[in-house]
Structure formats: C-alpha cells, structure tokens
Amino acid sequence: MTSPHPPATPDEHDELELRLGPIAHGGHTVARTGEGRVVFVRHGLPGELVRVRLTEAGAEARFWRGDVVAVLEADPGRRDRHVWAPADALLTWRRGEPPVGGAEFGHAELPAQRRLKAAVVAEQLSRLAGLETVVEVEAMPGEDPLGLGWRTRAHFAVDAAGRIGMHPHRDAAVVPVESFPLVVPAIDELRLSALDLRGAVRVDVAAPAGGGTPLVHLSLAAGADRQRLHRELDRLAAGREVSVTARAEDSRELETWSGRPAVVEHAGAHRWEVSAEGFWQIHRSAPGLLLEAVPAAAGARPGEHALDLYAGAGLFTAALADAVGPAGSVLAVEGSPLTSADARRTFTDRPQVRVERGSVDKVAARLWPGTAAPRRRRSPGRARAADRPDVVVLDPPRAGAGRVVVDQLVALAPRRIAYLACDPATLARDLGRFRRAGWRVRSVRAFDMYPNTHHVETLAVLEP
Numbered sequence: 281m282t283s284p285h286p287p288a289t290p291d292e293h294d295e296l297e298l299r300l301g302p303i304a305h306g307g308h309t310v311a312r313t314g315e316g317r318v319v320f321v322r323h324g325l326p327g328e329l330v331r332v333r334l335t336e337a338g339a340e341a342r343f344w345r346g347d348v349v350a351v352l353e354a355d356p357g358r359r360d361r362h363v364w365a366p367a368d369a370l371l372t373w374r375r376g377e378p379p380v381g382g383a384e385f386g387h388a389e390l391p392a393q394r395r396l397k398a399a400v401v402a403e404q405l406s407r408l409a410g411l412e413t414v415v416e417v418e419a420m421p422g423e424d425p426l427g428l429g430w431r432t433r434a435h436f437a438v439d440a441a442g443r444i445g446m447h448p449h450r451d452a453a454v455v456p457v458e459s460f461p462l463v464v465p466a467i468d469e470l471r472l473s474a475l476d477l478r479g480a481v482r483v484d485v486a487a488p489a490g491g492g493t494p495l496v497h498l499s500l501a502a503g504a505d506r507q508r509l510h511r512e513l514d515r516l517a518a519g520r521e522v523s524v525t526a527r528a529e530d531s532r533e534l535e536t537w538s539g540r541p542a543v544v545e546h547a548g549a550h551r552w553e554v555s556a557e558g559f560w561q562i563h564r565s566a567p568g569l570l571l572e573a574v575p576a577a578a579g580a581r582p583g584e585h586a587l588d589l590y591a592g593a594g595l596f597t598a599a600l601a602d603a604v605g606p607a608g609s610v611l612a613v614e615g616s617p618l619t620s621a622d623a624r625r626t627f628t629d630r631p632q633v634r635v636e637r638g639s640v641d642k643v644a645a646r647l648w649p650g651t652a653a654p655r656r657r658r659s660p661g662r663a664r665a666a667d668r669p670d671v672v673v674l675d676p677p678r679a680g681a682g683r684v685v686v687d688q689l690v691a692l693a694p695r696r697i698a699y700l701a702c703d704p705a706t707l708a709r710d711l712g713r714f715r716r717a718g719w720r721v722r723s724v725r726a727f728d729m730y731p732n733t734h735h736v737e738t739l740a741v742l743e744p
C-alpha cells in the first residue's frame with residue numbers, strides 16, 4: 281500500500297501516492313510529500329493523482345526524484361498509450377526496470393506537451409528575466425500526428441554485447457533498443473540494432489532530411505577490432521548507400537571507412553556539408569523553418585554587417601549573406617574546428633562571408649577590443665563604430681551566451697539581436713542581463729522542435 285507519507289528511512293524503491301503539482305524546467309512535475317518534502321516526478325502531468333516510485337531518495341536529501349508507476353486520476357491530456365514502450369515508466373517499472381530517456385513526454389498528447397513547454401518558458405522568463413509574457417509553443421510544419429519520425433540525428437550508446445542502446449534518465453546503464461520511433465525512417469531502416477558493434481562506445485547517425493546518403497559514425501574504444509567492425513558495417517551497406525566514418529576516442533584523426541565524411545543538407549536554395557560530429561538542427565523541418573524565421577527576426581538589410589554567433593555549419597550565415605547582399609558582410613563565429621571547417625567549405629564562393637573559428641567571447645575580444653570590459657566595469661563602453669555589427673544572430677548551446685558575451689554585445693550595440701535558444705532557463709538568465717543593461721525584448725516565439733521530449737526551442741528578439 282502507498283501513502284503520501286514516506287517511511288522513516290526512505291530508499292529508492294519506495295512508492296508514494298502523490299498529487300502532482302506544476303511542471304518545472306527539466307521535464308518533471310513538482311510534488312510534495314505529506315511532510316512537505318519536494319519530489320521531482322517524471323512521466324506525470326500536473327494535477328494527476330499518481331503512485332510514484334522513488335528513484336533518488338534519502339532522509340538527508342534536499343529533494344527526491346521519482347517516476348510515475350500508476351495513474352489513479354489521469355489528466356485529460358494523458359495518452360491511452362505511450363508512443364514508445366521502452367520509455368514508458370508505467371510499463372518498464374512493472375518489470376522492475378527504469379525507462380530509457382529520449383521520450384519523457386511520450387505519455388502526453390502533443391497539445392498537452394506544448395502547454396507544459398509554454399508554461400516552462402513563461403515561468404523561466406518571469407523568474408529569471410522579469411518578463412511577463414504569454415507564450416504559445418508552435419507546432420513544427422508538417423508534424424506527424426504522434427510527433428514521431430522527426431529526428432535526422434541520433435546517437436546511441438553501445439553495451440558490452442555490442443548492441444546499440446540508450447541510457448535511462450541520470451543513469452549510465454545502457455538499455456538495448458530495437459528501434460527508436462522519434463528518428464526519420466531512413467535511420468530506423470539501417471537496422472543498427474542487428475549489428476554487433478563491440479569495440480565502439482558510441483554511434484552517431486545522421487540522415488539528411490532531403491533523403492541523401494546517411495552517415496554512421498563510430499567512436500571507437502582503444503584496441504577496437506576495426507576489421508571485424510568493418511565486416512559488420514558491410515552488412516549495413518547491403519543494397520543501400522551509407523557513409524561510415526570512425527574516430528578512436530583518444531585520436532583526432534577521422535577515418536573514412538566508406539562513402540563521404542559528411543552528409544549533404546539542403547534548405548531553401550542552400551546546400552551545406554555537415555560532418556557526423558558537427559552540429560545540425562535535428563528536427564527534419566527545423567532548418568527550413570529557422571532559415572526563414574531567425575534571419576528575418578534579425579532583420580538584416582542590404583549592405584549591412586551581420587554577425588552569426590555560434591554559427592555551426594552556417595545555417596543562418598547563408599540567409600544572412602542573402603539579406604546583406606554583396607555590399608554587406610557576414611561574420612560567422614563557430615568554436616568547433618570540425619563544424620567551422622564545414623562552414624568554411626560551404627561559403628568559399630560567398631565573398632561577403634568570413635568564418636572565424638574560436639570561442640565567441642575570445643573572438644569578440646580580439647576583433648573589438650573595446651568589448652573586453654574589465655570584470656568590475658559597470659557600463660561597458662561602445663565598441664569602435666566602424667566595426668559595429670548592425671544585426672546579430674545568437675544561437676548558443678544549452679549553457680547560453682553567458683555574462684561575458686552578453687556584455688560584449690551590449691558594448692557592440694547592434695540594432696537588433698535574434699537570440700535562439702534550446703534552454704529557456706539560460707535564455708531567460710541572459711535576457712535578464714540584457715534587460716538590466718537597458719535592452720528591450722521585442723518578441724518571443726517558441727517552437728515544438730523536439731516532440732515527445734520536454735525540450736523546446738525559443739526565439740527572442742532584442743533591441744537596445
């Protein structure tokens with residue numbers, strides 16, 4: 281029998297009956313035990329009465345974590361069936377096993393998922409940026425009714441028997457998976473789960489949204505038997521064209537085993553080559569949607585100077601180069617050697633584009649010494665007017681742009697910044713800093729770019 285009151289010495293297998301509270305950043309709802317202890321609960325929906333299996337607990341712990349294992353009163357947004365059995369906590373815990381990550385919102389209908397994401401974005405903006413705004417999370421164009429088949433990129437761990445698998449939440453164990461319904465069919469059709477990949481520690485797969493040749497990349501453990509792996513991967517290639525690359529974990533050398541060491545992506549009238557380990561937006565519709573939305577939000581005009589920060593392979597660089605035209609210029613800054621090389625290759629014939637490899641803060645400090653504000657300086661000075669970018673696209677990784685880069689941009693004082701973020705918390709933190717420096721947030725849009733997960737993409741437009 282379960283009750284809201286935990287036993288005196290709770291452990292990870294205890295079950296509690298809890299009424300779930302609001303959704304929080306990170307994909308869990310917040311509940312409280314009868315004693316007022318906070319429990320972060322995954323696989324539930326706000327308002328539901330559920331039985332929760334504790335996954336992290338302890339009398340001394342500040343808060344506990346748990347998974348829903350039975351629903352006593354369901355929210356109307358709950359699906360009859362989870363979209364993917366290995367990620368369904370209700371099913372897997374029945375056999376005493378944790379669900380794998382990767383589809384932690386798969387128990388909710390898509391509109392319910394979007395409401396949760398909208399609540400998280402609005403809450404982060406309010407709490408960390410002091411910005412009160414109603415956010416609607418927009419469905420991606422042409423979304424599948426169940427939110428499946430959208431990932432053009434996937435990575436898998438490899439277990440001791442050489443089978444591909446995925447990790448449960450906050451767990452290093454590898455659970456073998458037969459298929460992953462969130463990927464585009466071209467990835468599932470490779471049937472990687474049928475291979476014995478002993479010697480590899482991780483597999484990255486990329487399949488271009490437009491249907492070009494997929495690429496399988498292996499990260500190899502020391503002493504991996506390459507000949508045996510070659511033979512296994514030959515089975516992949518039977519009847520279909522697949523590129524294969526590999527890299528030993530402790531090496532910089534990329535080995536091309538078959539085909540080409542990159543995939544070819546298209547969006548609008550543009551073409552990019554992207555390495556397997558390089559960044560590319562993973563939803564099949566994301567490059568097309570963002571290529572329109574982000575540079576338009578930045579509002580670059582012919583003859584202007586645009587900055588594309590955290591540029592990746594240059595998705596936005598391409599549209600910014602079109603917008604500023606031959607009389608303008610685009611500076612793309614990307615930290616990864618591999619991805620910046622991808623970008624440089626793509627833009628060799630666009631004289632108005634320059635690709636700088638390096639960390640954004642360091643490149644900015646070098647190119648605009650006036651922005652290297654000393655730590656204690658309160659109002660950073662304006663950069664030299666001749667170098668000032670007119671518009672900026674800012675698309676950092678999950679950690680956000682951070683204090684130094686925000687201060688540099690405040691000092692550069694462009695006319696407008698389009699800030700695209702995959703983490704609403706770090707976005708809100710940075711927007712708060714811009715606002716305290718006197719900037720205005722003109723608009724916020726959010727996109728359901730990761731259906732059946734808790735992740736959400738947000739686009740904010742800033743003006744000084």
Ligand SMILES: C[S@@+](CC[C@H](N)C(=O)[O-])C[C@H]1O[C@@H](n2cnc3c(N)ncnc32)[C@H](O)[C@@H]1O
Nearest residue numbers: 559590591592595614615616639640675676677
């Ligand atoms: C979210 S991705 C965006 C890429 C690109 N805008 C796109 O949409 O395809 C972030 C990119 O920033 C790069 N990156 C991470 N930290 C960086 C840093 N400190 N300086 C420059 N680039 C960085 C990563 O390698 C990655 O390509």
